[in-house]
Amino acid sequence: MHLEQIRTLFDSSAAIRLLRSDSAPFILDFLNLTFKKAGILTLGQEDLKQKLLIYTEQLHETDPECLKGAMDRYLVNWSDSGWLNRHLKSSSNDPQYQLTRHSEDVIQFVDLLISQRTGLVGTESRLRLIIDTLSDLVQGSSSDPDKRLAYLEDQKKNILDEIDALKHGLPVAVYKPSQIRERFQMAVNLLKTLQSDFRAVEERFHEIALQVQQDQQKSLETRGQILGNAMDSEDLLKTEDEGISFYAFIAFLFTPDSQQALRQTIDEVIRLEAVQDERDSIMRLRSMVKLLLNEADKVQSKNAHLSTSLRKLLNVEAAENRRQVSEVLHEIKQLAVSMRDKTISDFTCEAVVQTSLDLFSPFTRTFWTTPQTFADQPEEHVIDLERTARERTSLANLEYLDLEQLRQNVQMMLQTNEHLTLENIIVAIPPESGVLELVGYFQIAFEDGHIINRENHCVVVITDAATSNQIRVRIPQVVFRKVSFMKYESNSL
Known part of the structure; x- marks a missing residue:
């Protein structure tokens, strides 16, 4: 620097x-x-x-x-x-x-x-990570069989010693709560860094696709030269450090066994007692697999966009059609200029549009997935007429939830208030359908753009119509605003 x-x-x-x-x-x-x-x-x-x-x-x-x-x-x-x-x-x-x-x-x-x-500064875990990474670097880059064998023998001895201690009931070294929190926070921070790294690879794909489109529009090079440059750029990305790391990440994460092992490890980590206070980090870690898959899919969509550009470039017929369309549009503009002083009754206008089939690139095909298999043959399904009748009767007896009536309740109370919480509505208009009406009010708040604060919670008390028992329900804070209903009414009109 x-x-x-x-x-x-x-x-x-x-x-x-x-x-x-x-x-x-x-x-x-x-x-x-x-x-x-x-x-x-x-x-x-x-x-x-x-x-x-x-x-x-x-x-x-x-x-x-x-x-x-x-x-x-x-x-x-x-x-x-x-x-x-x-x-x-x-x-x-x-x-x-x-x-x-x-x-x-x-x-x-x-x-x-x-x-x-404000958080925990894990110096001990970071030092151990550095030492483990350097040791792995030395062992992984060494081609000397004697060094590799000595390293594996040392690892084997440590494992056997720990197994022997467990069999004889001897205590073994485990992480202290502070060490667990250090390593947990370090893993979460690395996850945040990994998310931002995807933008670099994605922007690189975007730059290649943009360059292909610009060369295609300028027509400064032949079609073969543009195609060669684009493929060279894509191959270069795959051979650079970022591309090598990304495609290795894809190969690992898109393997079902790797996903299952990672999900199992995450489930075991978030159950550790030492990290139960880290709620935000637990939520981020819980959605880690889905988040990483979405990020990888987003980057691959950029690659698909590049393939689409190459496909259009190779489609000679499409290029000829675009040239013809450009000429027709130019003629239409000239006719429009010449007819601008005439009335509609003086002439008739007609246009003929010719279309053709588009070509598809093999790069757009999805990844192969293992077909689902069943260990046992499915049993023959026999319809239970008595159970079907009971279920039909239960379905017919379900209580109808009138969302429009609930919306009118909110609208009526907002006539005298700018803001209104869900607790205010429940106190003023007690629910007749119990917890079901709470679900209806949540649906209205979501559809009409009101405020649902999932960080703050409150407890409401409602009466069950069937048993007359009072039920305490813990719900997120919901604030209804008059401005949202004004928008709703204008949209309805």
């Missing part, structure tokens, strides 16, 4: 611009809550605007001067600044947003500073 490198970084880095921004704490908090803490990779523009609107409304209760203005302006500004990546999916017209590598780096950097000040 030299002075010129530091000055260049401070002048050009989007991550530094984010840290220097006046609204940096609020932007980081919103991006972290919306994407990282929620475990979401991409969000549509409308969903992101709605979440930002709810966030700013809550923020203005304590900081009314922060993040004021149209939500669209902030999303455009954050995208132009390099903090959000805006792209379109072929299956949707709604723009999609995701974190960039720069915002990932800033969130990781700030999280590391906070954890160092």
Whole structure:
């Protein structure tokens, strides 16, 4: 690290611009809550605007001067600044947003500073990790059979000594609670770092695909040259350190046995008594496999986009069709200019569109999966008519939940209140269907864009209509707002 490198970084880095921004704490908090803490990779523009609107409304209760203005302006500004990546999916017209590598780096950097000040600093576990990594590096890179044999014999002796101690009832060394917490936090921090590393590989695929499209549009090179450059770039990525590590990660994680072993290990770790207070870390670790699979699938979609670009490039017929369409559009423009002073009755306009089948690349095929097998042959199913009749009767006796009536209850009470909690509604209008009505109110709050705070909980008491017994139910805090029902009414109109 030299002075010129530091000055260049401070002048050009989007991550530094984010840290220097006046609204940096609020932007980081919103991006972290919306994407990282929620475990979401991409969000549509409308969903992101709605979440930002709810966030700013809550923020203005304590900081009314922060993040004021149209939500669209902030999303455009954050995208132009390099903090959000805006792209379109072929299956949707709604723009999609995701974190960039720069915002990932800033969130990781700030999280590391906070954890160092308020969390556990595991020096002993980090030192042991360094020593184990260096030892593994020495043994794994050595081709000397005598050294490898001596290392394995030493490992064998340690294992046999521990087995012998367990058989004779002797105590064995186990981790202390502090050591368990150190290693647990270190694993969670490595997981956070791993998530941000995916952005580097994904952006590399994006750069290759973008370069292919630019060369194709400029037509400065022949089709064979563009194809050769694209394939060379993709092969180069697979031979670079990032690409080698990523494809090795894919080969490991997409193996069913590896996934099962990893899930089993995670389940055993989160049951350890020493880490039960680390709820946020437990939740992140619990969703680790799903999160990593989603991240890997996101990166591979970029590779699929590159394959699509190559497929279009090789499709000579499609290129000829695009040329013909361009000529027809040019003729239509010329006719439109010549007819702009005429009325509609003076002429008739007709257009003929010719279409052709598209080609598909073998790269778009999904991975092969092992077919499901059954250990035993399925037994012949015999229909139990008496049980079917009982189930039909039970289904017919289910109580009907009128969501529109519940919505009218909320709307009626919001006529005199700007904000209203679910507890207020239950006290004013006791539920007639018991816990089922609570589910209905939650559905209304979710559909109409009200506030559901899963961090805060409250206890409500309702009466069971069947037994007349009182039931205490612990639920997340739900706040109904008048503005949401105004939107609901305008949409209905």
